[in-house]
Amino acid sequence: MFTQWISAFDTGARRDIIENYLKFKQKNERRGSQIVLFTSVSLLRLMDRIMLFYNDLGLQEGFTAKVEMACFQAWLVNNTELAAEIQNSATPRPDNLTEILLITQASQYEYVERKDIFSQIMFSKSFFDYLSGNIDFKPYLTEFLACKNLKSSSQYLRALTEVYMMGAGEGFSFRLTPANQFLKSLFDSFTLPIPNEDQRRERPLKANDPDFKAFRVSPLVRIDENSYYILHHNFFVDKLYKGLLFDFFKETSIHKRFRDFPAFLQILGSEFAEKNIFYEYVSGWFGKNSYVIKVPGDRYPNIECTDFYVREGKSIFLFEFKNALVSTAVKQSMDYQTIEQEIFKKLVRNERGKPKGVTQLLKVIKDLVSKPFPFDDFVAKGSDAYIFIHC
Structure with a gap:
């Protein structure tokens, strides 16, 4: 991709770029570093900046070497800014690898690897089934589909599944056929609105959004009347579940029933995500055999036995379910202490010192080692047990 990009430049410019790049690459590799030319987060930042300063210049039939050089320089500046932010947040040392990894991955983990579309399909179907079977929420489903x-x-x-699986998941673009024109309203609702000159005058320019909310809400750009381009595959796949929840809240009158989106998610976490997704799928992982004991966390409210307890023969599996969200301010803080404290607050102990996730599991393990739970006295049955934990 890099070589193809600079092919528009003259021979001298291409030679200088390649020579300088190889020197830079070799210098860093001698220090044990690895050079990555294109990362999702840097390209997203560049796209965000382009959209921020979007103009109404018409499309050119071909890009000149001058235009390509301007794009190339913009990409270099963008990468340099990102690298400087990471380096300024924590200077690499042999003893702080964990710190560097946490800082860089917290801000980029959503963009590094492709999301598994099959799990998102299952979550999406479970969500729609939940809405269809819920008397209170079913009218909002009808409203959303309308x-x-x-x-x-x-x-x-x-x-969404067919578009992604039939080619858009490998490439970036897709086109509606005469047979599926009825999907135009759906995909148009995912399309990034390009502001005209008057709208840009009314709306002052804003700083770049580190969470790329505009691309999350609208992961498509319309090429022509029936053709679309995917800005980021993960944001498109998110429309099956994570983005679907947001759209369902914003585009229906259900938002009038809740204080804000997090309040809506909190209800879904307890009433839907834990019972309809977590319980159902964990239970499905284990067979229906006499030597398998499966106990969801809500079956014995007076016994703290984690969110799901499973014994398969001599193996005990303890599952803890946490439907936690980490704010953009924390993820993009580039500060190790801030990120670490938030993780501990969500998965170890909250602000009031109440056990969460990991500490809950530790307590259950200690209880289990001293005495089995009443609903599964494997000691009385003459069995040993090996504990596996999942959070």
Whole structure:
């Protein structure tokens, strides 16, 4: 990709760029570093900046060496800024590898690897099934589908899945055919609005958004009347579940019932995510055999036995479910202490010192070692047990 990009430059410029790059690469490799030319987060930052300063200049039939050089320089500046932010947050030393990894991965983990579309499909189906079977929420599902000009939730699921699996997941673009024109309203609702000159005058320029909310809400750009381009694969896949939850809240009148989106997520976490996703799928991982004991966390409210207890023969599996969100300010803080404290607050102990996640598991393990739970006295049955924990 890099070589193809600079092919528009003259021979001298190409030679200088390649020579300088190789020197830079060799110098860093001697120090044990690895050079990555294109990262998702740096390209997203560049796209965000381009959209921020978008203009109405018409499309050119071909890009000149001058235009390509301007794009190349913008990319270099963008990468340099990102690298400087990371380096200024923590100077690499042999003893702080964990610190560097946490700082860099907290801000980039969502963009580094492709999301598993199959798990998102399962989550999406569970969510739609939950809405269909809930008397209070079903009217909002009808309202949401009407907004998208769809007759059923299966049309929503099938549209996103087919587009992704039939080519857009490998490339970036797709085109609607005459047979699926009814999906135009759906994909248009995912399309990034390009402001005209008057709108840009009314709306002052803002600093770059480190969480790329505009691309999360609108992961598509419309190329022509029936063709679309995916800005980031993960943001498109998110429309199956994570982005779906946000759209469902914002685009229906259900938002009037809750203080804000986090309040809506909190209800879903306890009433839907834990019971309809977590319980269902964990239970499905283990067979229906006489030597398998499966106990969801809500079966014995007076016994703290984690969110799901499973014994398969001599193996005990303890599952702790945490539907936790980490704010953009924390993820993008580039500060080790800030990120570490938030992780501990979500998964170890909260602000009031109440045990969460890991500490809950430790307590259950200690209780289990001293005495089995009443619902599964494996000692009385003459069995040993080996504990596996999952959080």
